[in-house]
Amino acid sequence: MNADAPPPATASTPALEPVHDFTRKLRQEGLLERVIEYVAWQKARRTARAEGTQEPSLPAWSPLSINLDLTTACNYACDHCIDWDILNSGISHEDEVLRQSLAEMRDRGLKSVILIGGGEPTVYPRFADMVRYIKSLELQVAVVTNGSRNERILEVADCLDSRDWVRLSLDSGTDATFQAMHNPKKAITLEAICAGIPPIRELNPAPRIGFSYVIVWDGAERAEGAPPVVENIDEIAMAARLARDHGFHYISFKPMLTRAPDGAEVMDPEAAHAALESVLRRIRAQLDQAHTVATSDFAVIESTNLKLLEQGTWREWTSQPRTCHMQALRQVLSPLGLWNCPAHRGVTKARIAPKDAFADGERAERTAEAVEGMLDGFDASVECREVTCLYHATNWWLEQAIEDPRGLDDLTAVDGNDAFL
Numbered sequence: 001m002n003a004d005a006p007p008p009a010t011a012s013t014p015a016l017e018p019v020h021d022f023t024r025k026l027r028q029e030g031l032l033e034r035v036i037e038y039v040a041w042q043k044a045r046r047t048a049r050a051e052g053t054q055e056p057s058l059p060a061w062s063p064l065s066i067n068l069d070l071t072t073a074c075n076y077a078c079d080h081c082i083d084w085d086i087l088n089s090g091i092s093h094e095d096e097v098l099r100q101s102l103a104e105m106r107d108r109g110l111k112s113v114i115l116i117g118g119g120e121p122t123v124y125p126r127f128a129d130m131v132r133y134i135k136s137l138e139l140q141v142a143v144v145t146n147g148s149r150n151e152r153i154l155e156v157a158d159c160l161d162s163r164d165w166v167r168l169s170l171d172s173g174t175d176a177t178f179q180a181m182h183n184p185k186k187a188i189t190l191e192a193i194c195a196g197i198p199p200i201r202e203l204n205p206a207p208r209i210g211f212s213y214v215i216v217w218d219g220a221e222r223a224e225g226a227p228p229v230v231e232n233i234d235e236i237a238m239a240a241r242l243a244r245d246h247g248f249h250y251i252s253f254k255p256m257l258t259r260a261p262d263g264a265e266v267m268d269p270e271a272a273h274a275a276l277e278s279v280l281r282r283i284r285a286q287l288d289q290a291h292t293v294a295t296s297d298f299a300v301i302e303s304t305n306l307k308l309l310e311q312g313t314w315r316e317w318t319s320q321p322r323t324c325h326m327q328a329l330r331q332v333l334s335p336l337g338l339w340n341c342p343a344h345r346g347v348t349k350a351r352i353a354p355k356d357a358f359a360d361g362e363r364a365e366r367t368a369e370a371v372e373g374m375l376d377g378f379d380a381s382v383e384c385r386e387v388t389c390l391y392h393a394t395n396w397w398l399e400q401a402i403e404d405p406r407g408l409d410d411l412t413a414v415d416g417n418d419a420f421l
């Protein structure tokens with residue numbers, strides 16, 4: 001298939017989980033204007049290139065949403081951790097520069113910040129101050145944490161609102177499996193972590209709190225040659241009950257990812273020691289049981305890539321256009337630099353700029369040049385050909401809008417207030 005031709009219609013594509021429906025999210029008021037501007041810029045650029053005239057430069061926009069890795073330090077050593085090789089680098093953000101960068105990005109269009117991986121966010125010494133600072137900029141904030149420091153979540157709970165969320169990566173239904181998978185460096189139990197949720201909800205019921213469960217099967221590995229992982233398929237239903245009984249709003253299940261030799265995060269279900277069909281049957285039986293514990297206040301969610309895996313269509317989502325447009329709209333800022341995508345976090349060819357990429361206007365201008373270079377130089381149809389990319393449909397939607405003479409000018413905004421990409 002031509003890299004820039006639309007992918008074949010995927011009638012088998014399951015309904016997207018709203019959290020992964022990035023096309024709809026980009027059509028929300030507050031985000032759509034920037035998307036229309038981006039499509040118009042790409043159209044003007046391609047036209048100028050075809051006519052041999054001066055191409056317009058990319059304006060010094062911020063992405064609409066960032067994954068912000070506050071630290072690379074982690075107080076666990078999870079056997080399935082996809083970021084294993086960049087953990088505990090000893091390299092940190094300078095707090096003041098990071099604050100300046102967030103303010104500069106907000107002024108340039110940033111709407112949301114996900115405090116997430118490459119380390120445990122709550123280990124950042126000024127975690128609570130940083131969350132409050134992000135909220136003072138009127139940005140949406142989310143925290144993905146390993147649950148080891150729920151007291152820090154409690155400390156900031158009052159400043160969160162209904163658009164914000166916290167998700168705990170727990171991946172187990174018993175403490176024995178929790179310990180074996182996560183190897184916490186200080187003593188803590190799964191029960192103690194779960195017991196930390198009701199006080200947070202009592203203090204502020206507005207933010208959604210989730211229990212995240214990466215499904216791990218025997219034979220999976222975080223990277224080629226990594227030590228064996230602990231399987232957790234048989235605890236799926238148990239974990240759903242545990243989450244519901246401790247006041248989580250939802251549990252979400254997703255399949256384990258692997259770091260490919262080139263550094264990309266990919267699905268590799270064929271690494272299972274047992275036949276894939278029998279692994280999937282066991283997962284389905286557990287998920288069906290898990291769904292029986294759902295209530296009006298507790299949801300059981302299967303991620304989009306888990307549905308694709310079960311349907312056997314996950315390879316269809318590895319076909320990307322040459323240009324990944326999402327890298328202009330969503331980036332990863334870590335102590336190690338600015339990256340074009342979470343799936344390539346820490347990979348040299350995906351690094352856009354240093355960690356101070358948005359520290360002031362001058363640097364933001366330089367970063368825009370680097371993003372423009374990445375849009376041209378990073379061939380997603382090659383670099384992401386093994387990635388089951390959750391932005392696949394959105395990237396093709398944007399590509400088609402750029403090639404369509406009408407662009408997106410007639411598009412109207414849809415309801416919604418979820419700016420996390």
Ligand code: SF4
Pocket residue numbers: 320324325326327340341342343344380383384387389390391392395
């Ligand atoms: S195509 Fe997908 S995996 Fe590749 S850089 Fe873009 S968003 Fe990331």
